[in-house]
Amino acid sequence: MGIKFEKVDEGDYLLDCCGYVCPHPQMYTKKALQKMGSGDILTLRFDNPSSGESISAMCDSEGNELFERDESSSTYVWKIRKG
Numbered sequence: 824m825g826i827k828f829e830k831v832d833e834g835d836y837l838l839d840c841c842g843y844v845c846p847h848p849q850m851y852t853k854k855a856l857q858k859m860g861s862g863d864i865l866t867l868r869f870d871n872p873s874s875g876e877s878i879s880a881m882c883d884s885e886g887n888e889l890f891e892r893d894e895s896s897s898t899y900v901w902k903i904r905k906g
Contacts, residue, residue, distance in 0.1 A: 828855050834862065840869040841898060848874035849881055856887060856905050865903045875899060 827839040828851070838855045840848040848869045855865055867878070875894075878901070882889045886906035893900040 826851050828858075831866070834860070835864050835866070837866045838868070840867070840871075840874070842870065843874075844871045845874050845877060849877040852878055852903075853881060853885075856885070856903070859905045861905055863905050865905065867901045867903060868898055869901075870898045872899070875901075 826843070826847075827837070829837050831837050836855065836859060838852060840851050843851070848867075848871060852865070852867055859865060869875075869878075879889055881887075882903055888904040888906060889901060890904055891902035
């Protein structure tokens with residue numbers, strides 16, 4: 824089990840926080856977004872449902888756009904555009 828943060832393409836990043844519980848997914852999401860440029864896209868994967876609320880609230884408060892949510896399986900896949 825380990826956090827995976829990687830650049831997939833120009834302006835496109837992936838952060839996999841599966842296996843971690845609050846507050847780790849939110850903390851790692853915040854750190855990843857700090858390393859990215861404005862307008863870059865972060866695809867976030869996590870499997871701890873309670874992390875969703877804190878990540879969503881963090882995006883709102885920091886001006887990042889949570890524009891896509893796939894919650895159809897036990898692994899959540901969200902896309903966040905850095906503001």
